[in-house]
Structure formats: structure tokens, C-alpha cells
Amino acid sequence: MTNKNRFLWLGGKVMHIEDATVNVLSPTAQFGANVFEGIRCYWNEEMQQLYAFRLPEHYRRLKNSMKMFRMEDKYSIEELESALIEVIKANEYKEDIAVRQTVFIDGFGSWNSTGPVNMFIAPIPKSRMLNSSKTGLKCCISSWERISDKNISPKVKVGANYINSRMAQMEAIENGYDSALLMNNQGKVAEGPGSCLFIIRDGVLITPPITASILESITRFTIIELARNDLNIKVVERDIDRTELYMCDEAFLCGSAMEVTPVLSVDKISIGNELPGSITEAIKEIYLKVVSGEIEAYSKWLTPIY
Template identity: 45%
Template structure:
């Protein structure tokens, strides 16, 4: 099907375009379904004048799990992509916070009936400032859209196709006047946000859904759980959460590479605590802030120097 002779013209972005000119940049041409990726942040430390990629190895380990589940083949090892990420971030001489986006995609000749085989790889980088010190929490709703499930479109794979499910929920939420959505899974339990995991504080305990609840197995989630256990000495529990438990949580926040630690002020118009950023959330934010930039020297293995 894909290797049949091509027509002379193709319609592209509203124009009848000669086939040969209907090209797209590598970062856009394949995003219809098959690409997998990682969104990784690198943080600039102005005092040391150094750029640190945060949790690069953990992200690439997840990328290689996605590669396996997707039956992709790549000639590059994880260490090759570590070196390449450092190289491309360095080549662009950034002196600010950035994103690093490694992406793999099947050649366009790979058809649905046998989506197996070699994948192309690119690593894109672009500036993106941290929002960690935003002064207020966000207004969230429980989405009427259900999160995809593991035997449907595995959320465990960081695949662009999954983000249709995210976009439909998040767009509905913002059009209804909320900032964020929280999705439930097919079992009717709290799952995750469209681009972040969900955490709540209840009786002083940090509670979050388990990795078998159709969430992306988030690097930041693991980081926050480790910070809770090892740095802040806060008890941590991974268990199912009911929707109404969120309404009465003492504190709640999203966490993710993009979201960082994003406090939640209200859910379905129920104020979380008094609607202000809670004291435990604030401790997580401060600790996370200092660790990502290397202000706090602990966990050096989390920061890869560019």
C-alpha cells in the first residue's frame, strides 16, 4: 500500500502542492500516531553557569521500554542517546532552562499490519522556562473522558497517539474554565492528568495511584516519592484513590516533567485545603527546585552536566 507510485500533486495545508515539495520537517512529519518520545528538562544554574539535564538516564530507560513494547529497532544504545542529548544541548549553547525531546518513529513504509522494525531517531531541544514558582494553584475538574487503558493504548508507552486522549480531556477542561483535568481510569478510580501524575496529602500521608492504574510511569512521580521518603520523611502510599477522596484532601498537586510540582487549588469547585499552596506541597516544591538546578548537591546521579 505505502510503496505504490505516488501522484503528481498532493493537497497540503490548503494548497495543491507538487508531491516532491510536500515535505515536512522531521520534527512534525510523523506525529500522526507512531512516534514515541521523552520530554526531558534541563535546568540552568546561574551561579555555577551550568546546565543540568534532569533524570536523563531514567527518561531514556523509559524510552527503551517504549521501544520494546512498540517493537521498534534502533541501532543506538541508551548510552549513545545520553551522549547525543548532551552533545545537542551543548551545541546550541543554551544559558537557560530547556527541553530535550528524543523521538523515535517508524519509517513511513511501516504499515499497520506489521508495525515492526527500524525506527528513525531525532533529538530536538528548545528553551522552556520553569514554572515552578508560580504563586497560586490551578483549578482542576474531574474529566468526563476516561483515560486509555493498558490493553487498549498503553499509557505506559509515551506515544504521541496517547495524547489524543489527553488533548480531548484537557481541551474540554479549559473550554469549561478550568486550568487542568484529572482523568479517571476504566475502573472509575483516579488516574492522572492529561500530562502529569496526581498526588494528594491525606492525614499527612502522600498518596498517589499505583503504576498499574493506567498512568504513565512518571519519572517525576518516582522522584517525588523518593524525596518524600528519603528527604522530607513523609509517609508515602501508592493505592487507588476515589474521586471524592480528592475533594477532601488536605493538599493536592500534579507532578511531571512539564508540570514540575504544580499545586491544585480546587477540584470541581471544591477548595483543596484553603485553596492556598499547602505547607507539604511547598516543601516538595522547594526541595525539587534545589535538586533540579544542583543548588542541593544530593542525588548527583539525577543531573547530567551539559
């Protein structure tokens, strides 16, 4: 599908992607004054259905971001959801997609303007994270520190936060890695530029707590629940030291876009034998089944689009 046949939702209307424009002087364009969610929808061929994953949780986080950003509470949960469904239907997508749902400061304001508040919703085809030629990521520890709740909180999913992510990712790529892991201002491991981290030591799944300068990731909560309830794996939320990355048995990044992606090495120190570990693989398998509607017990997390 070319851009020509794609539609997005802007300010209450579904329109062609080329017709959706924003003022260059708007606080969103100039200062990154927008909060957003990256939402995945997975196509289930057998059911002929597209399922949006954990929409209520995304909308709760979006509304929290708007609140912390002191934005007018302009959209109800029902409006957020029905606009998303409307624009996906307009595109007639029957494949896996990623949706960016962004509430932004429009108009001619400055960096401190609180309105006018506007929204766009852009659904775009996106296949699953890893293809067969790549089994995982080689990461480095970033020289950049993760933003913290004391300056620009990682809990507010604001566009401007991604400058911190961008610095870390660009440095990593420049130095020959696939991605980076950022440390927080307490000197503990926080997260990746756009994903959360789990490590496995002696069969225990360990992830930094939500106070470790991380986004309150929906995938992270999902994995904690699946690991405990379905895979019988012990999960511990605690600080992770940098050196634990060098001595752990397995590690993976997770997120709506990242899904479950193995970390094969950190700072060129191998994790295991630089192949995806068995616990990571088990988590990835159940996660991908859950999101695509293959496990009845978790249909509670899915919103059918059609």
C-alpha cells in the first residue's frame, strides 16, 4: 500500500495522509509538546480479526501523560477508542499494524502554551520485530544518562523525551552496536531507548522497578503476569547493576514495538552463547500468541477492530 491509499485521523476527521498537516510554529512541531501512545494491533487470519492490544491501559497512560503535562482532558476513553477504530477501518487493514495516537499542542503558541489541544491517529503496517536473519541485539551501555523523575520524567510519554533516547541510539549505532541500555541517575540500569529490560539469573526473571527512571511499560506488566501465572517463573522487580548484565544467563528488551527481543551481548561481552535463551524464547512465544488472540484466557486484553 502506498501513502496515497493511507488514511489518518486528525482533529475529528479521517483524511489522506498527505492532507494531514501541522503548523510549523505549533508547540508540537517546535518543542515536542505532544504526548502519545504506540499501540499494536495484530491480525488473526483464522478469526479474520484485527486485535488491538491492551487499549484501556494505553488510554489510562495517555490520560496520565496529558494530566502531568497539564493538558485539557479533552477526550473520553470512548472517544479515544472509537476514533482509533474508525481510522483503522477506513484503511481496511488486514495485517499487523502499529498505531501512533498523539495528543498535541496545536496553534501558534510558545513552549509553555497549554492549548489548543488536538489529536492525530496514524495506523501503519508493521510486521513482527525480528525476522529469521537476526536473532537479537548487540547492545552497549550508553554514555548518556536516562532522564529522571527529577527533571523530565520518563513516565510522561512526551515526544521531547525521545531526544534522550535518540542521543543514546545514535551513539550506539555510530559505535557499531544495534542499540543501547541507559543507566539512571542512581547508577543502576534503567531501560533501552524505547523498551524495557529483563534479565534472567538462575531461572529468576529480574526487571528494574517502576521507580528506576523507566516508562511504565504495558509490555513489561504483561510479561510479569504471563511469567508468573502461565510459565511459573519467579519474577523480581529490583535494581540491576551494570555488571549483572555481563554475568546474567539471558536478557531481553520488551515493548509494544520491540515485543520480546533477545539481547545477545552488552559492551561486547556475550550473554550466554549469544543465542536467544530458552526462557526468553518461552516468553516470546506466549507473548506473541496472547497478542494475536491465540489464547482464549487473555482475550480480555484484546479489542476487536472489525
